[in-house]
Amino acid sequence: xxxxxxxxxxxxxxxxxxxxxxxxxxxxxxxxxxxxxxxxxxxxxxxxxxxxxxxxxxxxxxxxxxxxxxxxxxxxxxxxxxxxxxxxxxxxxxxxxxxxxxxxxxxxxxxxxxxxxxxxxxxx
Numbered sequence: 640x641x642x643x644x645x646x647x648x649x650x651x652x653x654x655x656x657x658x659x660x661x662x663x664x665x666x667x668x669x670x671x672x673x674x675x676x677x678x679x680x681x682x683x684x685x686x687x688x689x690x691x692x693x694x695x696x697x698x699x700x701x702x703x704x705x706x707x708x709x710x711x712x713x714x715x716x717x718x719x720x721x722x723x724x725x726x727x728x729x730x731x732x733x734x735x736x737x738x739x740x741x742x743x744x745x746x747x748x749x750x751x752x753x754x755x756x757x758x759x760x761x762x763x
Contacts (some may be wrong), residue, residue, distance in 0.1 A: 642668070647671045647713040657708045669698030672744065677702065679742060687758070
């Protein structure tokens with residue numbers, strides 16, 4: 640069976656392990672999007688180091704958890720959001736004004752919230 644959204648599966652695994660108090664979680668399969676997202680999470684201190692294991696198949700990632708993560712997830716289905724509608728989406732999705740981080744995945748890269756206004760593009 641084919642996995643439809645590997646990023647959603649990876650974040651759900653991280654969420655479940657964090658709720659159970661685990662120190663490590665194994666994510667499979669490995670993809671470039673997952674690695675980029677984990678790098679951003681590690682930069683902000685939500686997770687510890689992670690290691691990519693090449694098993695000559697789809698690959699695996701072992702993530703060290705720090706206990707700082709409350710919840711992470713993917714908005715599915717993916718919506719086309721224009722820059723003028725961005726504030727409305729932020730108000731609808733987040734629990735409070737200065738709580739949480741939002742990342743946007745474009746066709747080429749993963750952007751943080753402070754980079755959105757610089758690019759002036761439509762997001763997917």
